[in-house]
Amino acid sequence: MIIDFHTHTFPRQLARRAIARLSDSAHIRNYSDGTPEGLKRSMNAAGIDCAVLLPVATRPAQAEDINRLAMETNAHFRETGILSFGGIHPDNTDYRTILKTLAAGGIRGIKLHPVFQETYFDDIRYLRIMECACENGLIILTHAGFDISFPGADFSAPSRIRSACRQVRPDKLVLAHMGGWGCWEEAAESLADCDVYLDTAFTLDPLRPNTDDIVCEHTALCREKFLQMARSFGTDRILFGTDSPWTDMAEALTLVRESGLSPAELDAVLSGNAARLLHLTEI
Numbered sequence: 034m035i036i037d038f039h040t041h042t043f044p045r046q047l048a049r050r051a052i053a054r055l056s057d058s059a060h061i062r063n064y065s066d067g068t069p070e071g072l073k074r075s076m077n078a079a080g081i082d083c084a085v086l087l088p089v090a091t092r093p094a095q096a097e098d099i100n101r102l103a104m105e106t107n108a109h110f111r112e113t114g115i116l117s118f119g120g121i122h123p124d125n126t127d128y129r130t131i132l133k134t135l136a137a138g139g140i141r142g143i144k145l146h147p148v149f150q151e152t153y154f155d156d157i158r159y160l161r162i163m164e165c166a167c168e169n170g171l172i173i174l175t176h177a178g179f180d181i182s183f184p185g186a187d188f189s190a191p192s193r194i195r196s197a198c199r200q201v202r203p204d205k206l207v208l209a210h211m212g213g214w215g216c217w218e219e220a221a222e223s224l225a226d227c228d229v230y231l232d233t234a235f236t237l238d239p240l241r242p243n244t245d246d247i248v249c250e251h252t253a254l255c256r257e258k259f260l261q262m263a264r265s266f267g268t269d270r271i272l273f274g275t276d277s278p279w280t281d282m283a284e285a286l287t288l289v290r291e292s293g294l295s296p297a298e299l300d301a302v303l304s305g306n307a308a309r310l311l312h313l314t315e316i
């Protein structure tokens with residue numbers, strides 16, 4: 034079973050607009066249409082059995098709708114293989130109730146996005162949410178490092194993540210994009226001794242602009258550095274993720290398969306680590 038720990042979809046009526054806006058601001062192309070059906074087609078084509086959806090609440094009022102949809106999505110997990118995390122915003126003052134409700138509803142974790150939520154990762158509001166998420170047994174997955182759409186925004190810089198880890202000591206914190214998109218040296222130096230998981234989303238993949246007049250193509254994180262980081266953090270803590278629709282799932286899978294990890298390490302990264310963290314056998 035192959036599990037993709039980092040994917041996105043949008044409600045059907047919003048997908049087209051959301052994809053266009055995000056693709057435009059990040060100058061990257063999309064590889065599926067952003068709908069749940071598009072994700073499923075892409076999973077089938079790539080041979081991916083299970084995908085974790087990571088919705089982001091960019092306003093406090095969105096949390097309710099996001100979390101209702103997450104529960105609906107999860108009710109169909111057996112047919113679709115798609116499992117949604119919940120969303121929460123740092124300004125949700127009723128965060129205790131939200132997190133408790135998510136856990137009671139069988140939601141496995143929450144997604145935080147310090148850049149989109151314009152909040153430093155070691156802000157007291159995030160620390161409180163993380164503490165409460167841990168009390169409720171929830172996984173916390175956060176965007177980590179820079180964001181391609183907001184150059185220079187350091188809301189989730191490795192130093193901020195380290196500071197938050199020191200204060201809260203979350204037991205199930207997943208850092209997207211191998212711990213720090215665009216600042217991997219810093220992430221490798223300052224976070225390897227924190228008890229964190231890393232997802233591989235949008236790291237080995239070539240960055241392809243969404244306009245044809247720009248021809249440059251380079252990968253974000255080189256293979257050697259990827260391997261070095263995977264092994265220094267521990268391959269039992271690395272989770273395969275694609276960031277679909279922003280990468281081609283099949284290509285992302287091939288890149289990880291050909292990264293130089295051993296067959297046993299690959300098994301853990303593509304499947305075992307995520308299944309353990311998500312308690313997939315209990316669904």
Ligand SMILES: [Zn+2]
Nearest residue numbers: 039041234276
């Ligand atoms: Zn993402």
